[in-house]
Every structure is written in C-alpha cells, then in structure tokens.
Amino acid sequence: MPGLxxxxxxVLLLLVSNIFMTFxxxxxxxxxxxxxxxVVLVSWGIAFFEYCLAVPANRIGHEYYSTAQLKTIQEVITxxxxAGFSVFFLKEPLTINHVLGFGLIIGGAYFIFHGPL
Structure with a gap:
C-alpha cells in the first residue's frame, strides 16, 4: 500500500482480513x-479473501513487528x-462481562509491546 x-x-490489512474472517x-x-x-462452502470462499490479506499483512508486518506482536495485534483487532459484529450484525448485546473480559485480554497485549517488567 503506497504511502502508508x-x-x-x-494493521490495516489485518483489520480488513478480520472483517472477512468474522463473516x-x-x-x-x-x-x-x-x-x-x-454455509461451509460460502465460508471457505470468504476465508480465501481473508487469507489474501492476512498473509501479506504478516509478511509486511514482520519487517517491523515481532511475530508475537503481530499475533497480539491480530487478536486485539479480532x-x-x-464485538462490533455481534452488536450490529447479529443484534446480540455486549454485556459488562464481555467488556471486562476483552479488557483483560487487551491489557495483556500491553506486556507484549512493553518488554520485561
């Protein structure tokens, strides 16, 4: 992606790939x-496009991020x-338990990016 x-x-490639994979x-x-x-065949078709974005994202990203950092970025994006998909597409509520659980996972991402304690 020229200019980025x-x-x-x-990060942008992983974002779009995760949208495909969530669907x-x-x-x-x-x-x-x-x-x-x-639905299995349709899902495979959608997943093909996810791979077309995720593989280059990791190849390009590995020049800047460690593998653990790339995986952490992917998990936080996921x-x-x-969360957005559940609320807006499936019309399922996002509860405080979900928010707290996701927050703990995102908090764990902090340690991946900030070296030893």
Missing part, C-alpha cells in the same frame, strides 16, 4: 435455515471487530 508506513500497513466464521448464524454444506 510499514507499521500501519499490516466467514459467524455470518452464517443469521441464516440458520440454510443447509450446513452451503476482539474489536467481533
């Missing part, structure tokens, strides 16, 4: 009457995307 910094490009993994829950074999 090496640090930002993988691949959970989007079918809104269509429970559709045959399982159909939580944010999933």
């Amino acid at each position: 910094s090496n640090a930002l490009t993988p 691949a993994w959970y989007g079918h829950l809104k269509y429970k009457t559709t045959a399982l074999w159909i 939580l944010v995307v999933f």
